[in-house]
Amino acid sequence: DAGVIQSPRHEVTEMGQEVTLRCKPISGHNSLFWYRQTMMRGLELLIYFNNNVPIDDSGMPEDRFSAKMPNASFSTLKIQPSEPRDSAVYFCASSPGQLHGYTFGSGTRLTVV
């Protein structure tokens, strides 16, 4: 198994541009999570899906952030327009269900200049 696959690994963009982060979860895992990691705030939950349905998006900072999971093997996190304060490492993780550990991807390091 290739694990959770995220792309791109690094993204540098100018303020105001749209950014799309991608994630392919492990086959058979029915839960998918998006986290953001910064030095100041640590690992913050942004949103999670169960069986492709968004369950909790209370961690999404504002309307500039949106996430979709059109099928069991793909999810996107979009930021439009991007701002410098969005600079962080964004992780996608998947899990086979409740009370099971998550498998994290390698993350996308986003820099907004």
Next chain:
Amino acid sequence: GENVEQHPSTLSVQEGDSAVIKCTYSDSASNYFPWYKQELGKGPQLIIDIRSNVGEKKDQRIAVTLNKTAKHFSLHITETQPEDSAVYFCAASHQAGTALIFGKGTTLSVSS
């Protein structure tokens, strides 16, 4: 909602010593407590977990203890090695459809 506090934020030990990282949680309904290790440039990796029906779990040099009454749990690493150097995160969640909430992390440095 759940809040997880983790201490210390940094920990330096000599090779062969033991290391202990402690976490407290706020939601008494939480019943799943994993620990993750994150190496530089990589995503967090699950190293051990414990569920609320167990007070202690051990896997070679790593052990986790849970005190549900006090709402705290700890990670114990014995006979530390330089390759144990990393950032360690604790987390908590409960079965009722919530995602893991993470502590702020502990940077462990093991010097030889």
